[in-house]
Amino acid sequence: MRQFEKSFLQQEALPEAAIESAVEIMRSGRLHRYDATPDNPGPTALLESEFAAYQGSSYCLACASCGYALYVAMLAAGVKPGDVVLCNAFTLAPVPGAINNCGAIPLLVETSSGLTIDLYDLEAKADQADFLLLSHMRGHLADMDQIATICQRYKITLIEDCAHSLGAWWGDQRSGNFGEVSCFSTQSYKHLNSGEGGLLVTDNPELIAKAIILSGSYMLYDRHLAAPDPSEMTRFAKTTPNYSGRMDNLRATVLRAQLPELDTNCARWNQRYAVITEVLAKVPVIELPDRNQQERFVGSSIQFLLPGLTQLQMTAFVSDCASRGIQLKYFGSEEPHGYTSRYDSWEYLGQSYILPATQQRLNCLVDMRISLTFNLDDCRLIAEIISEVATAHG
Ligand SMILES: Cc1ncc(COP(=O)(O)O)c(C=O)c1O
Incomplete structure (x- = not known):
């Protein structure tokens, strides 16, 4: 009987450029994202700019994980304790976990024959919530035109969980460019590998301003590149808590080296x-x-x-x-x-x-x-x- 011998968990080695830049960062001792100099914004800020450009988004924030990015995305989008958030029933634990972390209540939606969110059940439940956390679970994309229509009809804010859909498209639009805010994972078994990590993108200046401060910017938000003018962030600086969950320069540098591939x-x-x-x-x-x-x-x-x-x-x-x-x-x-x-x-x-x-x-x-x-x-x-x-x- 034929046997398969390779491991399903083995990742490819990181590119040499990633290894070299990681060693360089370790030699410099500058692992914290805000340990930057005026002439060198550091790899985390640069990664955010490069990822925003890849995705075609205005703004980006690098976080400790995608689950954390989803949490911050929801808070910055206005999810409050007790709010109901629609969400696919077929998804993985960090997704309802992020909703729970906000003190909100997931309202789970049925699964279609394509393993995407069921649009009939979504529409049936749509008047019970102001938010939809749409998980492109295992890279299966729901009909995004219909999702957009339902969200408009019921005034629902769409948050995309693109943990499994980085690099995917719906028609001529990238997955992650439909929502008010979208989050990607760079955990080892996703499409970019930094062990752990999350990337949040949005075109909404107010949302990114809040997200940056929530992620723990220590009032150093003016060091972000894929961000609006610092005055936009100053508006929220004293009213937004610090829920530390930043990405560090080591992970950011290995991600920068992988992005071109x-x-x-x-x-x-x-x-x-x-x-x-x-x-x-x-x-x-x-x-x-x-x-x-x-x-x-x-x-x-x-x-x-x-x-x-x-x-x-x-x-x-x-x-x-x-x-x-x-x-x-x-x-x-x-x-x-x-x-x-x-x-x-x-x-x-x-x-x-x-x-x-x-x-x-x-x-x-x-x-x-x-x-x-x-x-x-x-x-x-x-x-x-x-x-x-x-x-x-x-
Ligand atoms: C569908 C889905 N969404 C979100 C996440 C969260 O990603 P992370 O592990 O980076 O927090 C995962 C992680 O496996 C996931 O499978």
Whole structure:
């Protein structure tokens, strides 16, 4: 029986330029973002400018994580304790966690056959909230034209969670350019790797001013480059608390070195994704989620469903794949583990959600990382092993 030997968790090494610049920063001792000089704004401020330019946004703030960036984004957008925030039911724990951190209440929305937020359920619940935290979970983009229409109709402020959609587009607009504010993750298993990190972008000067101060600017906000005039920030300096969560120069410098390679890497992920889907699409028991023509996603992971299998059979399928070296994550497990906590394990929210469509999809949904350390032959082998195991269980 064929076996896959490589690790699903192994990342590619960082580019040499990242390693060299990290060593340089460590030699300088200037790790704190505000340890800058008049002629050298430091890598964090430069990263913010470069990322804003990449994204086509006016402003950017680098944070300690995407979960933190989402928290600050919501506060700066006006989310208050007790507010209701609409959010996908199919997302990962940091998303409801960020809402909870604001003292707000997530109102979970059902999942479509494309694994995006269900637009009918969203519209049905839209009059109950002023905010939507839209998670482009695993890089699946909802119909952004319809999302924009619903948000306009119900006067909802859109916050995009682009942790999994950096480099993706909806039509001719980048994911992250639809919301009032959007957040990206640079945690190791995302599209840029600094171990941990988050990037917040917006075109709203008041929102970024508040976000910068919330992130802990120690009244040094005039050192930001991807920011409005300091007078804009002075307006909020005394009325906005410091919830320290800055990015440091070490992480920023390794991210700067990766940014020029981002689009090439997105294309490399898509090549691997195409090889895997070509094989899986031919397996009768496997269903691939719908993808809209407008969606130009980044295939850094793949999700598929086996709707004919019971939860018990799904568990056996995942375990048989594991015994042949294929690490799949199963979203239907009763108990959360790995990265797969699901809505019914967020007991701290104190709500019981009835989400039959989401439940049905998660019960037969598996998820697999696509590492750039896999070559195209690896991807073919992975898909063929999955196909063999699925066919045996089907
Ligand atoms: C969908 C989603 N949103 C947000 C986050 C938060 O990212 P971070 O780990 O950088 O806080 C994650 C992290 O895995 C995620 O999966």
